[in-house]
Amino acid sequence: MNMTQTTKLDRFLRDGDYLGLIEAISGLPEAERDYETLIPYCETYLRCEVFPHNLSDRLKTEVQGDRVRIPQWELTITPHIRTLTANTIVVDLFLDSPFWDGSLYECCSGVGSDIRQAMGSALGSFFFSFLDGFDRMREGRDPITVETSFAGKPHRFEVYLSNITGMGSAPMDEHTDVATYWEALKDGITKRLGNQSFLLVKIFGSKFNGEITGECRVGDVASEELGSVVSELVKPWKTGQFYSHKQFILIRQAGETLEPYPYSGEEGQLRFRQAIVTAARMFHESETEELYESYPIRLAQAIGDETLAEECVSFLPELCAQNAYSDVSYTETVEIAAGDAPAVTCYKSQLADYWPMWNVLWSALRDGTFGQEANTIYREYISVSATYNVLQQMEEKGSSLSGGQLSTLLFRMGTDFVLR
Numbered sequence: 001m002n003m004t005q006t007t008k009l010d011r012f013l014r015d016g017d018y019l020g021l022i023e024a025i026s027g028l029p030e031a032e033r034d035y036e037t038l039i040p041y042c043e044t045y046l047r048c049e050v051f052p053h054n055l056s057d058r059l060k061t062e063v064q065g066d067r068v069r070i071p072q073w074e075l076t077i078t079p080h081i082r083t084l085t086a087n088t089i090v091v092d093l094f095l096d097s098p099f100w101d102g103s104l105y106e107c108c109s110g111v112g113s114d115i116r117q118a119m120g121s122a123l124g125s126f127f128f129s130f131l132d133g134f135d136r137m138r139e140g141r142d143p144i145t146v147e148t149s150f151a152g153k154p155h156r157f158e159v160y161l162s163n164i165t166g167m168g169s170a171p172m173d174e175h176t177d178v179a180t181y182w183e184a185l186k187d188g189i190t191k192r193l194g195n196q197s198f199l200l201v202k203i204f205g206s207k208f209n210g211e212i213t214g215e216c217r218v219g220d221v222a223s224e225e226l227g228s229v230v231s232e233l234v235k236p237w238k239t240g241q242f243y244s245h246k247q248f249i250l251i252r253q254a255g256e257t258l259e260p261y262p263y264s265g266e267e268g269q270l271r272f273r274q275a276i277v278t279a280a281r282m283f284h285e286s287e288t289e290e291l292y293e294s295y296p297i298r299l300a301q302a303i304g305d306e307t308l309a310e311e312c313v314s315f316l317p318e319l320c321a322q323n324a325y326s327d328v329s330y331t332e333t334v335e336i337a338a339g340d341a342p343a344v345t346c347y348k349s350q351l352a353d354y355w356p357m358w359n360v361l362w363s364a365l366r367d368g369t370f371g372q373e374a375n376t377i378y379r380e381y382i383s384v385s386a387t388y389n390v391l392q393q394m395e396e397k398g399s400s401l402s403g404g405q406l407s408t409l410l411f412r413m414g415t416d417f418v419l420r
Contacts (some may be wrong), residue, residue, distance in 0.1 A: 005032070009041050018049035026114045035084045042115065046079050046091070050119055054127050073138060074098055087111060089118040093126065099137070099252065100198040101269055105220060106130060125165040130248045133162025137250045144182070146251075150194045150350055151419040155257045157193060159186075162248040167206075181247055184233060185216060188226045189249070192218050192332075194350030195259045195420060199251040205234040206244035218349050223332060261352055261420070262305065272353075275303040276360040277369060279312035284370075284377045307418045311353050314411045317385035319358040324382050325391055329405040339415030345408070352420050 005028065012021035022045050025038055043066070051068045052061045062069045068077045078094040088111050095104040110122025136142060143158035161178045181203050182189075189201055202217040214231030216223050237243050263272040282299050286292040300309035322330050334351075337343040348354045365374045382388050386409055391401055 002032075006037065013041070013044060016048075018045050021045055022049070022116050026116055030086055033086070039081045039084055042084060042089075042119070043079060043081050046081070046119060046123070050123055051077070051079075054123070055131075073134070075134065078103075082107075084115070087114060087118055089115065089122050091119075091122050097134075100200075101264060101266075104200055106202075121167070125167070125246050129162045129165045129246055133160050133248045133250045136160040136162070137252055146186075146190055146193070148190055148193050150346075153195075153257075153259060155193065155195060156254040158252050158254065160250045160252075162250070164245050164247045166246075167242070167244040178247070181230065181233065181245075182249060184229050185226055185249075188223070188229065189218065189251075192223070192347045192349040193251070194346070195253070195261065195352060196251070197253050197258055197261075197264070199349075201249035201251065203230060203247045203249065204244070205230045206242065207234050207237045207239065208242040210239045219355060221349060221355055223349075224329065225332065259420070263352075263356075272308075272356065273360045273364075275305065275308055276312065276316075276357050277364055278302055279309070279316065280361060280364065280370065280377050280381075283312075283316075284373060284380060306414065306416055307420065308353060310413045310417055311351075312357065314413070315354060315357060316361060317381045318387050318409060319361070320378055320381035321385035321387035321391075323358075323362070324378075325387070325401060327402040327404075328391065329403070330387075331406070331408045333408050335408055335410040336413060336417075336419060337410065338413045338417040338419070343410055344419065346419070 009021060009024060012018070012024060021041060025041060025045075047063050047066070047068050055061055055070065059070050059072055062071060064076075066078055066080075068079070069075070070077070074097055076096040078096075080092045080094075082090040082092050084090075089109065091108045091110075093106040093108060095106065096102075097104075106126060108122040108126050110118040110120065110124070112118035112121050137158070137160040140158070141160075143160060146157045146159055148155050148157070159182070161182055164178055164180070185201075185203070193199065196219075199219055202215070202220070204213070204215040206213045212231050212234050214227045214229070214234055216226035216230050218226070234243075234245075261268075263269060279299055282295060282302065286295045296309060296313045299312060300306040303309060322328075332349070333345050333347050334354075335343040335345050364370060365378055368374075370377055387406065390406060394401060394404065
């Protein structure tokens with residue numbers, strides 16, 4: 001792209017003429033397009049035109065830098081375009097709300113005859129599916145009540161189902177009931193509820209030329225077991241064309257059954273991150289046998305949380321190993337024995353700290369927090385894991401790791417460990 005073309009696009013931005021902007025982009029000859037240069041212009045079009053246009057009938061939107069805020073809903077959406085071509089787009093959305101800690105992540109992809117149509121296709125399912133479910137939850141409309149128990153205490157949740165959206169020639173005549181996927185998945189989802197204040201479940205199913213995709217993400221972690229249930233629902237669809245369904249299930253715990261969590265809120269999340277980073281640094285610095293043996297006690301004293309310290313010692317090595325050996329299948333459960341008490345089997349998604357500590361560590365390993373020591377810390381964690389030990393034994397016996405499945409791991413914790 002030349003300077004004359006970008007100057008023209010800049011003029012549309014200054015004038016606030018976002019329709020003119022996207023028409024000018026669409027009118028650029030394909031050979032002259034630099035899509036990396038066009039991404040910031042298209043992101044502005046998304047924020048300033050696509051979101052307000054699709055929500056104007058009922059909601060006011062405010063553009064704040066790179067974010068779109070919906071004041072009435074206290075919802076902030078930060079869209080970033082990951083990839084862009086003449087007729088395809090992938091948009092990453094980061095969602096912030098008082099209903100949950102941190103940011104939710106959603107990926108939207110779209111195809112169209114041009115960039116503008118691709119954007120509409122990508123964001124359409126988000127507007128008509130996720131935002132529909134969020135509105136239901138926000139208003140407390142038509143909840144499904146689920147009662148569970150975790151760590152010996154009762155919990156009650158409200159479940160809200162979004163619309164089902166389809167792409168291609170989705171067979172909506174076969175699955176028009178929004179409860180279709182919930183009815184098939186509810187037992188499995190319920191078993192994965194712990195003490196979460198909020199949980200988002202994403203469902204995606206597609207079929208193309210007989211190839212079936214079934215995905216169910218609980219807290220943005222794919223469940224192989226629940227994904228196979230989605231695949232079974234997709235299997236009867238007609239073969240030949242492309243069909244897909246997408247749905248969100250939003251789950252909120254009732255305030256009266258929610259147990260206090262020490263790392264809630266922005267300040268709590270910051271302390272949690274600091275604790276995980278401290279754990280990794282102290283682990284790396286425990287170079288002698290004496291330091292390594294005293295590491296759990298020293299860590300508990302440093303972060304002021306004995307339970308989290310034990311989890312860091314036990315879980316972080318396994319999480320690193322499982323990330324490194326992604327071709328192996330791992331169970332969704334762990335067994336935890338506190339002191340002399342019998343082991344308790346629970347889903348990893350039920351544990352408040354399990355996946356969040358991995359997210360923190362993985363981010364810190366990549367963002368420069370550990371400097372040049374990042375790869376060393378990662379490898380050191382892997383080397384002390386039970387997972388690595390088992391996989392090494394399999395390789396020594398000539399067994400293939402690809403497609404293999406490991407048994408549920410047992411973690412022995414101290415007497416004062418708190419299951420949360």
